[in-house]
Amino acid sequence: MVSAAIDRSMVEQIVRQVALEYLHRNQNGKSSVLTVQTSSRHMHVCREDMDVLFGPGSELTFDRPLFQEGNFAAKETVTIVGPRNRLISNLRILGPMRKQSQVELAFTDAIMLGIHDIPIRLSGDIAGTPGAILIGPKGVVELKQGVIRAAIHVHMNPAEAAHFNVSPGDRMKLRIGGPSGLTFNNVHVRIDPASRLNVHMDTDEANACGLHLTKEIELFK
Amino acid sequence: MVSAAIDRSMVEQIVRQVALEYLHRNQNGKSSVLTVQTSSRHMHVCREDMDVLFGPGSELTFDRPLFQEGNFAAKETVTIVGPRNRLISNLRILGPMRKQSQVELAFTDAIMLGIHDIPIRLSGDIAGTPGAILIGPKGVVELKQGVIRAAIHVHMNPAEAAHFNVSPGDRMKLRIGGPSGLTFNNVHVRIDPASRLNVHMDTDEANACGLHLTKEIELFK
Numbered sequence: 441m442v443s444a445a446i447d448r449s450m451v452e453q454i455v456r457q458v459a460l461e462y463l464h465r466n467q468n469g470k471s472s473v474l475t476v477q478t479s480s481r482h483m484h485v486c487r488e489d490m491d492v493l494f495g496p497g498s499e500l501t502f503d504r505p506l507f508q509e510g511n512f513a514a515k516e517t518v519t520i521v522g523p524r525n526r527l528i529s530n531l532r533i534l535g536p537m538r539k540q541s542q543v544e545l546a547f548t549d550a551i552m553l554g555i556h557d558i559p560i561r562l563s564g565d566i567a568g569t570p571g572a573i574l575i576g577p578k579g580v581v582e583l584k585q586g587v588i589r590a591a592i593h594v595h596m597n598p599a600e601a602a603h604f605n606v607s608p609g610d611r612m613k614l615r616i617g618g619p620s621g622l623t624f625n626n627v628h629v630r631i632d633p634a635s636r637l638n639v640h641m642d643t644d645e646a647n648a649c650g651l652h653l654t655k656e657i658e659l660f661k
Numbered sequence: 662m663v664s665a666a667i668d669r670s671m672v673e674q675i676v677r678q679v680a681l682e683y684l685h686r687n688q689n690g691k692s693s694v695l696t697v698q699t700s701s702r703h704m705h706v707c708r709e710d711m712d713v714l715f716g717p718g719s720e721l722t723f724d725r726p727l728f729q730e731g732n733f734a735a736k737e738t739v740t741i742v743g744p745r746n747r748l749i750s751n752l753r754i755l756g757p758m759r760k761q762s763q764v765e766l767a768f769t770d771a772i773m774l775g776i777h778d779i780p781i782r783l784s785g786d787i788a789g790t791p792g793a794i795l796i797g798p799k800g801v802v803e804l805k806q807g808v809i810r811a812a813i814h815v816h817m818n819p820a821e822a823a824h825f826n827v828s829p830g831d832r833m834k835l836r837i838g839g840p841s842g843l844t845f846n847n848v849h850v851r852i853d854p855a856s857r858l859n860v861h862m863d864t865d866e867a868n869a870c871g872l873h874l875t876k877e878i879e880l881f882k
Binding site for chain 1: 767768769772781810812813836840841842843844845846847864865866868869870871874
């Protein structure tokens, strides 16, 4: 049994986003700052679902900016209900709105919800993934699909990709030092001219490697 | 907010212990079976604390055997209370009793309890670690120290150590394949004539690498 006293810490964890910055020396000897971030469970919402959950024509309310320009944590949250009526409240919505709704959970979250077969996908690739019930202040959405564990990935712009000598779809390695040191072997490369160099991992991955204790990080092909 | 509906899944997780077996080919070309296990949060109890928690002279009740011979999950559980009165119930006790009580949590558990600085230690090395309040059916123990995150480690006997060419205190690497593939770089080697070859990781580590999805595991120096 997990008591109500845990509620606040769970809420804190939802909005937690740890950013660690490391000076990264690339193959050409040039240095660039590598930022590694932990994404707690969250969702992206489409216009249609926003209308149902928060009312017709409602808009997301800016709460704080995220690292990638234009992205933000909204003040709005929903409750997500999984199989066998297990639920997590205060699932944060990240803006701006997208073409399709999507829920991103760590394995630990998914197990808590009773989803034991959550697929590992890149954002946007949701065909055939599990659904869930979403409850907002104005209505309920039955999400047919879109619940994923986001694959660990690195955002970068084309110049940074040239530095690392990687192309879209490549995998890189991310070595985390320290007492729980490990190397992520399948870091998906996402390249966009608007991106800033950073790695996104989820809370399971961050807790496994003790990201908050780490003083040493290395990204390599 | 995490509802009471989650309780059952949390209890299930407490007693979860996933064992995966892999045929491991060592340097000499001989094969041995490598078993990798996930340890959910649990505690070990000393005679003195057992007396307080479950009554003078009480004994642990065998529930099911663990992989290492002589070790077992007991039917007894306690409630652990962390800083700011956060708690987790149904913390499973593993037997047999030990000389000193010790609580082993994943980072996720520790954060839920409000312990944000849980040290990563080998079992038994608890000097200077945080304490907690333990509540049993017959009494309450104020554990002065002993709350740790167990460092990932591998048990083996001397013959297996000779195969791997490792000594006590060495670190090995454990590569997990699959979509969340990663390599643990600091797997502590523990050698004992009574041990059977197996790796112990915690639930954060198992969830980060998707251990239950893995078909490929490699232990190497």
